[in-house]
Amino acid sequence: MRYTRISASFIVLCTYILTTESKLSGRQDSFEEELLISPLDDGKLLTHFQFTTLVELDSSKEKQGKLSHYGLFPKAIGQVINHHNVQELHLTFTQGRWQYEEWGYPVAQSAGTGVELWAWMRADANIETNWRSLTNTLSGLFCASLNFIDDTLTSRPELSFRPEGSNNSYYHNRHMNEGVELRYGHLPHENVCTENLTPWLKLLPCKSKAGIAALLNAHKLYDTNYHSMAIHILPVCQDDACTVQKLKLVQTVTSVLDPVRDTGRRDWSLTSLFDRDIPSYCPVSERSSVMVRLPAQKESFQLSPNYEVITGKKQHNQKNMAYYDLKKATEPLNLQMTWDEESFLYPAEPLKPGIVAHKYLTGYGHERGGVTVNIFNQLNDSQEIDYFDSVPWYLKLYLHTLKVSVLGHESISQKDIVKDMYYQPAIDRSRPQVLEMKLLLPPNSVTAVSIEFDKVFLKYTEHRPDANRGFDVGPAIISAVVPEHINDMAANEFNAISKHTDMEALSQIKVYTEILLASLPTPDFSMPYNVITLTCTVIALFFGSLFKLLIQKFEVVEDEGQDQQPEKTT
Amino acid sequence: MEKSLFILLLAFILRLWLFNLPAIANTLATRVEVVTPITSFKRLTEGLYLYQHSVPPYDGGIFHQPPFLLVLFNAISTLPSSVIPIVYAAVDTYIGYLLTIITYDKQRIYEKFPTLQVEKGKKDIDPWTVAALYLFNPLTIASCVSKSTILFTNLSIVLSLAYALKGKTIHSMLWIALASYLSCYPAMLMPPMVLITYNWAPHQLSLGKQVQVSAMYFVSSLAMLLIASYILTGSWDYLYSTYGTILCLTDLTPNIGMFWYFFIEMFDQFRNFFLVVFQLHAFIFAAPLCIRFREHPIFVVIVLSGIMSIFKSYPSIGDAALYLGLLPVHGEIFKYTRYGFLIANLFLYSATLAPIFWHLWIYAGSGNANFFYAITLVYNLGQVLLLIDVVYAMLRRSFDIANPQALGKEVIQR
Numbered sequence: 006m007r008y009t010r011i012s013a014s015f016i017v018l019c020t021y022i023l024t025t026e027s028k029l030s031g032r033q034d035s036f037e038e039e040l041l042i043s044p045l046d047d048g049k050l051l052t053h054f055q056f057t058t059l060v061e062l063d064s065s066k067e068k069q070g071k072l073s074h075y076g077l078f079p080k081a082i083g084q085v086i087n088h089h090n091v092q093e094l095h096l097t098f099t100q101g102r103w104q105y106e107e108w109g110y111p112v113a114q115s116a117g118t119g120v121e122l123w124a125w126m127r128a129d130a131n132i133e134t135n136w137r138s139l140t141n142t143l144s145g146l147f148c149a150s151l152n153f154i155d156d157t158l159t160s161r162p163e164l165s166f167r168p169e170g171s172n173n174s175y176y177h178n179r180h181m182n183e184g185v186e187l188r189y190g191h192l193p194h195e196n197v198c199t200e201n202l203t204p205w206l207k208l209l210p211c212k213s214k215a216g217i218a219a220l221l222n223a224h225k226l227y228d229t230n231y232h233s234m235a236i237h238i239l240p241v242c243q244d245d246a247c248t249v250q251k252l253k254l255v256q257t258v259t260s261v262l263d264p265v266r267d268t269g270r271r272d273w274s275l276t277s278l279f280d281r282d283i284p285s286y287c288p289v290s291e292r293s294s295v296m297v298r299l300p301a302q303k304e305s306f307q308l309s310p311n312y313e314v315i316t317g318k319k320q321h322n323q324k325n326m327a328y329y330d331l332k333k334a335t336e337p338l339n340l341q342m343t344w345d346e347e348s349f350l351y352p353a354e355p356l357k358p359g360i361v362a363h364k365y366l367t368g369y370g371h372e373r374g375g376v377t378v379n380i381f382n383q384l385n386d387s388q389e390i391d392y393f394d395s396v397p398w399y400l401k402l403y404l405h406t407l408k409v410s411v412l413g414h415e416s417i418s419q420k421d422i423v424k425d426m427y428y429q430p431a432i433d434r435s436r437p438q439v440l441e442m443k444l445l446l447p448p449n450s451v452t453a454v455s456i457e458f459d460k461v462f463l464k465y466t467e468h469r470p471d472a473n474r475g476f477d478v479g480p481a482i483i484s485a486v487v488p489e490h491i492n493d494m495a496a497n498e499f500n501a502i503s504k505h506t507d508m509e510a511l512s513q514i515k516v517y518t519e520i521l522l523a524s525l526p527t528p529d530f531s532m533p534y535n536v537i538t539l540t541c542t543v544i545a546l547f548f549g550s551l552f553k554l555l556i557q558k559f560e561v562v563e564d565e566g567q568d569q570q571p572e573k574t575t
Numbered sequence: 576m577e578k579s580l581f582i583l584l585l586a587f588i589l590r591l592w593l594f595n596l597p598a599i600a601n602t603l604a605t606r607v608e609v610v611t612p613i614t615s616f617k618r619l620t621e622g623l624y625l626y627q628h629s630v631p632p633y634d635g636g637i638f639h640q641p642p643f644l645l646v647l648f649n650a651i652s653t654l655p656s657s658v659i660p661i662v663y664a665a666v667d668t669y670i671g672y673l674l675t676i677i678t679y680d681k682q683r684i685y686e687k688f689p690t691l692q693v694e695k696g697k698k699d700i701d702p703w704t705v706a707a708l709y710l711f712n713p714l715t716i717a718s719c720v721s722k723s724t725i726l727f728t729n730l731s732i733v734l735s736l737a738y739a740l741k742g743k744t745i746h747s748m749l750w751i752a753l754a755s756y757l758s759c760y761p762a763m764l765m766p767p768m769v770l771i772t773y774n775w776a777p778h779q780l781s782l783g784k785q786v787q788v789s790a791m792y793f794v795s796s797l798a799m800l801l802i803a804s805y806i807l808t809g810s811w812d813y814l815y816s817t818y819g820t821i822l823c824l825t826d827l828t829p830n831i832g833m834f835w836y837f838f839i840e841m842f843d844q845f846r847n848f849f850l851v852v853f854q855l856h857a858f859i860f861a862a863p864l865c866i867r868f869r870e871h872p873i874f875v876v877i878v879l880s881g882i883m884s885i886f887k888s889y890p891s892i893g894d895a896a897l898y899l900g901l902l903p904v905h906g907e908i909f910k911y912t913r914y915g916f917l918i919a920n921l922f923l924y925s926a927t928l929a930p931i932f933w934h935l936w937i938y939a940g941s942g943n944a945n946f947f948y949a950i951t952l953v954y955n956l957g958q959v960l961l962l963i964d965v966v967y968a969m970l971r972r973s974f975d976i977a978n979p980q981a982l983g984k985e986v987i988q989r
Contacts (some may be wrong), residue, residue, distance in 0.1 A: 540833050
């Protein structure tokens with residue numbers, strides 16, 4: 006009898022422990038995987054992989070906003086953000102350039118060539134150390150040169166960036182912006198390759214063994230026109246008052262593939278694109294889906310296997326999506342799409358996506374130059390944008406040469422366009438210049454922002470090994486909140502259907518300009534010894550001669566032909 | 576009198592005319608031979624722009640000029656833009672006028688000095704010739720038209736010299752303090768200025784007393800200027816941004832001096848050592864020259880100005896214009912110089928080739944940095960030879976005056 010009581014209580018205890026355990030061990034974690042495939046207007050094919058992990062944050066006072074238990078959420082990332090007091094983190098590796106005029110706006114906003122890292126960090130005394138340590142840690146984690154984002158490349162944008170977490174907390178929930186500071190760094194000259202993808206895949210619960218991540222074949226993924234791999238970590242609110250917060254980890258891979266390049270036709274299948282099919286869904290995922298954006302009605306095509314059609318909920322978003330739920334699938338999924346056409350004809354008209362920008366260098370020679378950014382507003386309304394540009398210290402900007410003008414409308418004064426401005430001058434070898442402006446673009450206009458700079462003469466040790474290649478200068482970033490229909494190229498549809506629309510405000514866009522290559526004057530790298538010798542010779546000549554003149558006295562040579570004459574020195 | 580007015584007017588009008596030729600004025604304003612990072616008018620404009628738009632101008636790597644210039648040009652910028660050329664032309668012409676006064680005073684003082692037999696009865700150099708030599712020196716004109724702010728340093732030095740010759744210790748020290756405040760190096764001109772007042776002032780003080788009084792004036796004026804600057808800018812940031820740049824050479828933009836390429840090419844671990852050596856080297860000549868030429872302190876000022884123009888960290892042709900303008904004040908020593916032809920050729924050679932080699936390196940890409948470096952070396956060699964030559968000439972002439980019996984005999988140095 007007694008024995009049974011003990012055993013009964015033991016069972017109760019065990020059950021209790023087990024339930025608590027399962028709660029702690031992250032049963033509350035959730036994981037979702039999605040793949041969006043969208044044919045683009047110029048025959049290319051956009052594939053966008055998105056993996057979302059949600060985990061509840063500790064709400065107790067002393068561990069506010071910290072993670073203590075790991076289930077599906079990768080511990081490597083959790084520890085990094087805990088240790089460095091990071092509230093929100095965005096890291097993007099991009100290869101190639103997103104063609105806004107041909108492809109519209111990207112699904113994931115960060116699209117600047119190279120590596121872009123920005124983080125909202127809790128503002129305490131150690132923030133600088135934390136940021137340095139964060140870049141170094143991430144550098145090790147992703148096998149990238151992120152450690153080169155040092156003080157000379159780090160900037161603190163004031164106007165352009167907002168915390169993106171908790172359904173765009175900045176707009177809904179201002180207090181989330183308090184006590185945090187933004188750090189932004191960009192490495193334009195960074196090649197992205199498999200060594201970055203491998204650690205990225207390891208963060209996924211199913212790695213690349215199951216689910217749509219199985220398609221991520223590095224051999225095919227990097228043979229593309231554009232490739233971007235990102236990791237976003239942001240807190241999201243679960244209610245309006247934001248009493249319960251979850252931490253969300255969004256991992257994305259965006260590629261633009263070109264089926265037309267090989268065959269002249271737009272036909273594609275998963276095996277032709279990735280050499281693989283999708284074997285099954287990832288068992289821990291709550292949702293696992295593949296979506297294909299269907300072309301407009303007038304075009305005729307076949308898509309197999311059979312699909313479910315979803316229509317966009319939004320009024321102006323009537324395009325249809327083919328939807329595959331992998332959890333219901335019984336056999337490996339190999340999508341195939343064929344078009345009823347002999348060969349693909351390129352469209353004559355480029356897209357007019359609304360707001361695009363191009364940046365280029367002006368001037369010639371190694372002494373000075375200028376940067377001009379042309380911002381195209383193709384909307385019929387005037388549009389307010391935030392302009393952000395961080396220029397490295399070795400290009401010395403002259404703010405008094407800044408000109409903002411509307412091409413063709415010289416009568417519009419600079420004051421009517423520039424609504425607000427923030428400028429931080431550079432400090433040699435320690436800080437970049439940051440130029441931010443709020444601009445009001447007139448409808449259907451081209452606004453030119455131009456500024457002059459001097460090129461700095463660097464010490465010979467400060468040049469890269471390939472000194473004559475030049476230095477890469479990061480892109481200018483234009484962010485704007487546009488009417489929703491402007492941004493319906495890809496992102497909107499995806500977000501409208503996807504359950505978690507809170508990663509970005511639907512109508513916010515970011516436009517990245519080209520990165521630039523500025524050639525700086527180079528010294529002769531073989532000369533150090535010669536220069537030291539020659540310069541010191543001139544100095545010694547002066548010092549020696551003057552010293553001699555000052556300390557020696559003149560004397561008359563009394564009688565010629567005597568002993569003194571042979572000893573005469575000059 | 577008519578001649579003097581003519582020279583000044585012509586110089587003034589010539590400058591204004593050149594200011595009105597944008598091709599010349601704009602080109603000169605960007606030439607590395609003429610403007611340096613610490614005297615560039617473009618950077619002054621940038622600093623002023625930042626200052627007027629409440630961005631701290633010294634919190635950045637672009638503006639390295641003292642707050643006094645900021646305030647001065649802030650005041651000028653409220654006037655029409657044509658005032659700036661007039662200010663520059665007027666200041667330069669005024670320097671020319673001051674040179675005549677200095678020459679008059681020097682000749683008045685040196686009347687009592689013994690001279691050579693051959694010089695007896697001969698007139699000294701006409702003070703207006705000295706002014707004309709300064710005002711129509713192409714280096715002076717180029718420097719002025721480029722709106723280089725070295726002009727204000729030169730003005731302060733010349734004013735200080737003029738006041739010292741008049742025996743006005745306070746004024747002299749105030750102006751030399753301003754010159755030191757503007758570009759740091761003129762601080763080494765303070766001892767010869769003290770010597771001038773000590774030697775020739777009407778109210779004679781003992782040397783110790785004179786040094787004490789002068790040093791007090793100098794230090795207190797300098798302190799006042801620095802404190803006023805602090806009040807104007809609201810922080811001490813300007814100290815590092817102006818004098819830090821001059822002394823630590825943070826900006827390696829080429830100029831005609833010897834620092835830039837040396838420190839571009841310098842190995843990092845020896846950088847500080849050579850920086851200290853080079854900067855000390857520029858200053859060490861003040862004491863020995865003052866001792867050796869204690870009878871001729873004006874000459875010490877000239878030689879030290881020359882040393883500044885060679886060995887300062889950011890020299891420009893404006894520095895050379897100053898000492899070349901002052902040299903004719905001691906015109907009597909020219910007959911003892913030995914390398915006139917060589918030096919003239921070195922100057923012409925570098926003046927011709929510097930722009931060409933710069934173009935080859937920076938624009939054409941068919942030359943490299945060594946080309947321009949070589950030509951700055953030639954230019955500095957010319958200046959070094961010139962300084963050595965005038966020092967020799969001064970000593971040799973003094974020797975001949977002291978030893979008239981040695982005339983015609985061979986004289987050696989040992």
